[in-house]
Amino acid sequence: MTRVVLVHGIAQEMKGPETLLADWYPALSDGLALAAGPRVARDDVSMAFYGDLFRPAGHRGLGTPELDASDVQEGIERDLLLQWWQSASDLEPRVAGPAAPARLRTPLLVQRALNALSHSSFFAGLSERMMISSARQVRRYFTEPDVRMDIQDRIARSVTPETKVMVxxxxxxxxxxxxxxxxxDCPGLTLVTLGSPLAVRNLVFERLLPRPSDGHADWPTPVERWTNIADVGDVVALAKELAPLFGDRVRDLRVHNGARAHDVRPYLTARETGRAIAEALRGDAVGSG
Incomplete structure (x- = not known):
């Protein structure tokens, strides 16, 4: 019986569903406890895992193939890295921004972005390869239909008639x-989104399926309640509020996650997240709490 379905983000290709649950489940339980919500058994929680779809194929060399600025593709990969750079510089004075006009070829401009991001608290400790790989997974999701379909199929197969909330x-x-x-046709459920890039214009929002119309996206039929939670310092969630584009039924909340603003664990331990999940598990009336 799966009451809670969890859906992970980028850069999880070397893990698996049980490995991720070992991180997510204690944080989920802590958030529920802080919100005075019901306890959820681990058997009632499942991870819709798709990271392996991004795992590189075997090769003759040792370790993971390296990526550098010259490997970044024009379009989504380049533009996403530049947006992360701009956002990081807006949030942290010590991060040199891209304000100075630069007529640089993509590798040089991207190298500036990678250098700047490496000095931000958000990307501290991440290699250039990991930053590029993260942008690449976003690009592949939107440009490779088979990958997109396989990921969505993994999520769909995780939902059961008993599912109350998707996080x-x-x-x-x-x-x-x-x-x-x-x-x-699936039973109504609650959607809780954490650190979401759904409202990022030009890179994400306009690429959604079904296509938004007149600047507004369709509401997913099975969703009875939707809570979106973002940290102000989360540079992946460049647009912190979803309601302006997805409808005023979305409840947008802010949390503070500390230095690792995009890390899922502080998102899950936040009382706001725990309360949103608790409302779904208790079956609170829509609009309460």
Whole structure:
């Protein structure tokens, strides 16, 4: 019986569903406890895992193939890295921004972005390869139909008649939103999105399926309640509020996650997240709490 479906984000290709649950489940339980919510047994929680779809194929060399600025593709990959750079510089004075006009070829401009991001608290400790790989997974989701379909299928197969709430993080919020549109007949549930890029214009929002119309996205039929939670310092969730684009039924909340603003664990331990999940598990009336 799966009452809670979890959907992870980018850069999880070397893990698996049980590995991720070992991180997510204690944080989920802590958030529920802080919100005075009901306890949920681990057997009632499942991870809609798709990270392996991004795992590189075997090769002759040792370790993971390196990526550098010259490997970044024009379009989504380049533009996403530049948006992260701009957002990080807006939030942290010590991060040099891209304000100075630069007529640079993509590799040089991207190298400036990677250098700047490496000095931000958000990306501290991440290698250039990991930053590029993260942007690449977003690009692949939107440009490779088979990958997109396989990810959404993994999510759809995790939903059961007993599912009360879906909790999605990062790129997983995009996949969850689209997957739920393909499940119009499933029982009503609550959607909780954490660190979501769904409202990022030009890079994400306009690429959603079904396509938004006149600047507004369709509401997923199975969703009875939707709570979106973002940290002000989360540079992946560049647009912190979803209600302006997805409808005023979305409840947008802010939390403070400390230095690792996009990390799913502080999102899950936040009382606001625990309360949103608790409302779904208790079956509180829509609009209460």
């Amino acid at each position: 999605a993080h990062s790129l997983g919020t995009v996949a969850a939103y689209e997957a739920l549109h393909a499940l119009p």
